[in-house]
Amino acid sequence: MVKYDRVSALFWVAMAIAICVESIRLGPGSLSVPGPGLIPLGCGISLGILGLIVFALTFKRMGEGKEVPREKGIQWQKLILTLVSLIAYAFFLNVLGLQIVTLIWMGFICRLGKMGWRGTVFFSVVTTFSCYILFAYCLGIRFPRGILGF
Amino acid sequence: MDVLGHLAFGFSVVLTLSNLGYCFLGVLVGTLVGVLPGLGPAATIALLLPSTLHLNHTSAVIMLAGVFYGAMYGGSTTSILVNLPGEAASVITCLDGHQMALQGRAGPALGIAAFGSFISGTLSVVALMIGSTLLSKVALRFGPPEYTSLIFLSFSILIYLSSGSTLKATIMAIVGIFLGSIGQDLITGDARFSYGSLTLLDGVGLVPVAMGTFGIAEVLENLESEARKGSVLHTKFKNLLPTLQDWKDSIGPIIRGTLIGFFVGILPGGGSVVSSFASYAVEKRLSKHPERFGKGAIQGVAGPESANNSAVAANFIPLVSLGIPANIVMALILGALMIHGIRPGPLFIQDNPDLFWGVVASMYVGNVMLLILNLPLIGVWVRFLSIPYRILFPLILLFCLIGVYSLNNNIWEVVIMVIFGVVGYLMRKFRYEAAPFVFALVLSPIMENNLRQSLLMSEGDFSIFFTRPLSCSLMIVGGILFSLPIFPWMRRKQM
Numbered sequence: 001m002v003k004y005d006r007v008s009a010l011f012w013v014a015m016a017i018a019i020c021v022e023s024i025r026l027g028p029g030s031l032s033v034p035g036p037g038l039i040p041l042g043c044g045i046s047l048g049i050l051g052l053i054v055f056a057l058t059f060k061r062m063g064e065g066k067e068v069p070r071e072k073g074i075q076w077q078k079l080i081l082t083l084v085s086l087i088a089y090a091f092f093l094n095v096l097g098l099q100i101v102t103l104i105w106m107g108f109i110c111r112l113g114k115m116g117w118r119g120t121v122f123f124s125v126v127t128t129f130s131c132y133i134l135f136a137y138c139l140g141i142r143f144p145r146g147i148l149g150f
Numbered sequence: 151m152d153v154l155g156h157l158a159f160g161f162s163v164v165l166t167l168s169n170l171g172y173c174f175l176g177v178l179v180g181t182l183v184g185v186l187p188g189l190g191p192a193a194t195i196a197l198l199l200p201s202t203l204h205l206n207h208t209s210a211v212i213m214l215a216g217v218f219y220g221a222m223y224g225g226s227t228t229s230i231l232v233n234l235p236g237e238a239a240s241v242i243t244c245l246d247g248h249q250m251a252l253q254g255r256a257g258p259a260l261g262i263a264a265f266g267s268f269i270s271g272t273l274s275v276v277a278l279m280i281g282s283t284l285l286s287k288v289a290l291r292f293g294p295p296e297y298t299s300l301i302f303l304s305f306s307i308l309i310y311l312s313s314g315s316t317l318k319a320t321i322m323a324i325v326g327i328f329l330g331s332i333g334q335d336l337i338t339g340d341a342r343f344s345y346g347s348l349t350l351l352d353g354v355g356l357v358p359v360a361m362g363t364f365g366i367a368e369v370l371e372n373l374e375s376e377a378r379k380g381s382v383l384h385t386k387f388k389n390l391l392p393t394l395q396d397w398k399d400s401i402g403p404i405i406r407g408t409l410i411g412f413f414v415g416i417l418p419g420g421g422s423v424v425s426s427f428a429s430y431a432v433e434k435r436l437s438k439h440p441e442r443f444g445k446g447a448i449q450g451v452a453g454p455e456s457a458n459n460s461a462v463a464a465n466f467i468p469l470v471s472l473g474i475p476a477n478i479v480m481a482l483i484l485g486a487l488m489i490h491g492i493r494p495g496p497l498f499i500q501d502n503p504d505l506f507w508g509v510v511a512s513m514y515v516g517n518v519m520l521l522i523l524n525l526p527l528i529g530v531w532v533r534f535l536s537i538p539y540r541i542l543f544p545l546i547l548l549f550c551l552i553g554v555y556s557l558n559n560n561i562w563e564v565v566i567m568v569i570f571g572v573v574g575y576l577m578r579k580f581r582y583e584a585a586p587f588v589f590a591l592v593l594s595p596i597m598e599n600n601l602r603q604s605l606l607m608s609e610g611d612f613s614i615f616f617t618r619p620l621s622c623s624l625m626i627v628g629g630i631l632f633s634l635p636i637f638p639w640m641r642r643k644q645m
Contacts, residue, residue, distance in 0.1 A: 001581070004580050004581075005580070007580075008582070012321060019328060022343060026342060030610060031605055031610030031611075031612075032605065032606070032609040032610030033606070034601075034605050034606070035338065036335035036337075036338050036340040036342055037342075038602070039327070039331050039594075039598045039601070040328055040331050040342065040343070043324050043328040043331070044328070046324050047321065047324050047328070050317060050320060050321050050324070053317065054317060054318075054321070075373065075374060079370050079374070082369070082370065082547070083370075083568055083571065083572065086550075086564070086567075086571075087564070087565060089564075090565065093555065093561070094561070098552075102548065106544055106548065109543075109544040109547065110544055113539075113540030113544065114540060115540050115541075123541065127544070127545065127548065131548065131552065135552055135556065141204065141556040143555075143556075
């Protein structure tokens, strides 16, 4: 956990510097006439100080007991593919329309979750149909028509 | 008498087919969410936020409130049967509830949890009616310095009560405040941290952030490995009605739990989790046989389950009277109201009587629905625990996708949601809590607005927060809570 905390601490310090630079550019104003950069500047300074404290404390904790082992067995490929599929869904929704993109995406995600082919097809079709009824018909949400035209 | 008249009006609002339907949908989803470990009321309300855009504001809040208190009912089921809390406020119920189940008394445990929740839920709604109207009158004396101080107190309580590191919770709150400042400055109109993006000019957006941080991150964490958690206790529920002795043992804890839950729930930062723990501690302290706690004492179920339900109604008081959410769930409900262009505050009840009294009346109706749902249908709810996660997670993700997209038909908001899904996942890995972060995101614009107004009033003099009595009291309490962790932290070198 010490290494994780050190990494996060450095991230916060870097973020704090970026926030402070931009806040000064925006103009913090003065206390009597606060400008748009005042609150972000306050956040940046506080974040930087706390980040440095976290970083400093990791050195004090190094001698205390065993380091928590890094988590093993994480299915990184599954996580990354899931995230990429979410972005792909959003981008292809405009092109293909709700029904087709939902059907394809559900099929992909179900197979990623190791569902059998029959279950995948059935579940994807039922979910796509239910989504259309619930969101487009019942709630009246407008979706891109896509290549099917509805 | 005035209150009764308003309540009758509230019933006329809720007793329509559509609002009854939304109330039922809310408590049904809430119970399901409470039963299923992994997805709590906060994440569910975040997922439902986009749907509320297409409802009228009264129906939306009725439904979301139903999800919240429904989850309190449902959470006890898994605590008792699986020793796995369905949501955080039912953690303490595991201690004695599961032991009762192992002793063949799952029925009375489930029964007293349901009845206790019903009694406390009903009583606390009465107190909500009276408390809100009283606090609204006090809130009229609140100015920008008092609001700033109250928000500071809320942050202090939330950070103090965080289960992990206080330092990390503070960092999360600061990051949340910063993210809330992204977009167009309300006073000067300057674009802040938007870098030319039209999406970011409107701000980061509560819905994509909440859905990413709670919904997507939760799914990613569960997808990491395929370990199955817990196994359902297979038992026949012979008798869900507690015996006379059970009632004698439980009535005191139920009443005390109701009071504890209510008063803890009013406090900004207070909520169902804290109240359930407080109730358990009180019952154990007052019991003539404290050694029985942890081994199947029915008081250990009755008190906490009553407290967590009572806290739900109490949580609404600071929201409707002051416009300040007591916890993350209330922050999301505040977000839902703001989506509909409603800003709670001292005049909220006066300006939106249909909304306030409709929601109050819906809580009475919802509590009755929950009693019916939770007792005879226990067997049905238990079956839901057997649904494989590979069926649940695609539905959760799809709900997130369509929900966020439907807000503004903007794919970039989906991208923001995915980014915060990764951020939320990393937060869990690095042991940072999401609640202070999202809480701060919601309150950031309110806090900044009031802080800047206060500084304008005082011409930059911070003593304005200490020269006004109410503000000074809030600041002092907040300051004490904020600095308390420093002392054990320095002694024990804890981070």
